[in-house]
Amino acid sequence: MRERRAGTARVLLADDNRVNRLLLARHVELLGHQVEMVEDGLAALERAQQQAFDLVLMDIDMPGLNGFELLERLREHPELRELPVIVTSALEGMDGVVRCIELGAEDYLRKPVNLVLLKARIGAALERKRLRDQQRELVRRFATREVAQDLEAEGFALGGRRAQATVMFCDIRGFTSLVESQPPEDIIELLNTYYTLMFAAINEHGGVVNQMIGDGLMAVFGAPKPLQAPGRCALLAAAEMVEMVAQFSEEQRALGKPEVRIGVGVASGDVVAGYTGPRSRATYTCIGDTVNVAARLEAHTKLAGHAVLFDAATREQLGDALPSLALGPVQFKGKRSEVDVFALSSS
Amino acid sequence: MATGVIDEQVFAELQASAGADFVVELVDSFLEDAPQALAALRAAAVSGDAVAFRRHAHTLKSNGHTFGTLALAEAARVLEHTPLAALGDGAMAQVDALLALYDEAAAALRERCHA
Numbered sequence: 001m002r003e004r005r006a007g008t009a010r011v012l013l014a015d016d017n018r019v020n021r022l023l024l025a026r027h028v029e030l031l032g033h034q035v036e037m038v039e040d041g042l043a044a045l046e047r048a049q050q051q052a053f054d055l056v057l058m059d060i061d062m063p064g065l066n067g068f069e070l071l072e073r074l075r076e077h078p079e080l081r082e083l084p085v086i087v088t089s090a091l092e093g094m095d096g097v098v099r100c101i102e103l104g105a106e107d108y109l110r111k112p113v114n115l116v117l118l119k120a121r122i123g124a125a126l127e128r129k130r131l132r133d134q135q136r137e138l139v140r141r142f143a144t145r146e147v148a149q150d151l152e153a154e155g156f157a158l159g160g161r162r163a164q165a166t167v168m169f170c171d172i173r174g175f176t177s178l179v180e181s182q183p184p185e186d187i188i189e190l191l192n193t194y195y196t197l198m199f200a201a202i203n204e205h206g207g208v209v210n211q212m213i214g215d216g217l218m219a220v221f222g223a224p225k226p227l228q229a230p231g232r233c234a235l236l237a238a239a240e241m242v243e244m245v246a247q248f249s250e251e252q253r254a255l256g257k258p259e260v261r262i263g264v265g266v267a268s269g270d271v272v273a274g275y276t277g278p279r280s281r282a283t284y285t286c287i288g289d290t291v292n293v294a295a296r297l298e299a300h301t302k303l304a305g306h307a308v309l310f311d312a313a314t315r316e317q318l319g320d321a322l323p324s325l326a327l328g329p330v331q332f333k334g335k336r337s338e339v340d341v342f343a344l345s346s347s
Numbered sequence: 348m349a350t351g352v353i354d355e356q357v358f359a360e361l362q363a364s365a366g367a368d369f370v371v372e373l374v375d376s377f378l379e380d381a382p383q384a385l386a387a388l389r390a391a392a393v394s395g396d397a398v399a400f401r402r403h404a405h406t407l408k409s410n411g412h413t414f415g416t417l418a419l420a421e422a423a424r425v426l427e428h429t430p431l432a433a434l435g436d437g438a439m440a441q442v443d444a445l446l447a448l449y450d451e452a453a454a455a456l457r458e459r460c461h462a
Contacts, residue, residue, distance in 0.1 A: 017380075017406050017409060017410065018376050018380050019373060019376050019377045019380065019409075019410045019413060020409060020410070020413070022372075022373055022376060023361075023365060023373055023413060026365050026366075026369055026373075027364065027365065030364075030365075061402055061405055063402075090405065090408060090409040090412065091405075092428075111409055111412070111413075112409075112412050112413050115364050
């Protein structure tokens, strides 16, 4: 959120009646806020998508998109659904008020607007927004953006949903000996750099890192939000990760520090994704055979001599996006049947 | 100066809350826009567009309240809440009556702001 003078909010005001619009804008400005004015609901929706606002003040009776419709559209919008809305209208009777509140309006003010009430309600709406923003910030610090959005949209419930997804495991080769040979401060710095690079590549291709354990991470592509060809996205991310780590290694060597290599395993198929753990400290994760195969493939990179290994289902989604080669079937521990293993040629 | 057309208390409160200079600009906006709303109201009566008729009556009511021109506001309010079909042939006479109230209100506002 942008920095601004304490107590000053950016208010979007939608009213087709010029006299009402100018007067309300004047009053809101006199309360110390900044106002953007638009003349109808559609313009309000467009403006709200382009710029960040703290509050919407709107009329009900507008041409094009009226206030009720605008409220509905805002509530459907993932980024705008929490934007507080105060409805101002000269409509009489309770029906309009009730409908606005049901559609998620924060408050309702009858026109002509009483200034004392206007000030109090804007203040209350902004305070509630501040608390919500704070809460969301907290959730986002401890969860990925996608998981946070999923939580906001769907609410929190333990238990999972079936999804077609791709799972990736990645870790640093020879991490244990690295830890033994380097001071702990250097290791932490190296891990921070490593995670920054891996997160960037994974997020760029639509993946979500959902677990970090030491030098290892698990990422999911295609859940909670569906993704077109999650397998291809994961392999594009993997190729970028290998490339980034190679560059990082180059820098390390120039500084006389140990080089780093990674191994990546990727598998695609059915997973069950959801929140597991005690209610007080649940994490978003994926389970299923696909997850096991991805983990085994990652471990197998040590033997196979390739940095990125994947299964046949992922190979199918790759198309000709990247050159690959078939390594043949491998019998993994705990698996009844053999798994056809593929590698990225460059790795 | 026309007396009784403008509710003094409402107008004084408007000036106190928004500033007298700003109210002059606001009145000018109203005097520019209201004739269009009245023309649109008339057109809606002619074409039988009940939704537009109610909307324009609503606009005039709302602005009438803002400036304290209460006779105009009340007459517009009656039109807002009477279905156009129920007005029948009388609709045009009602619009004419509203126009007369507007002329009166406009004259009073003009005098107040630009005397």
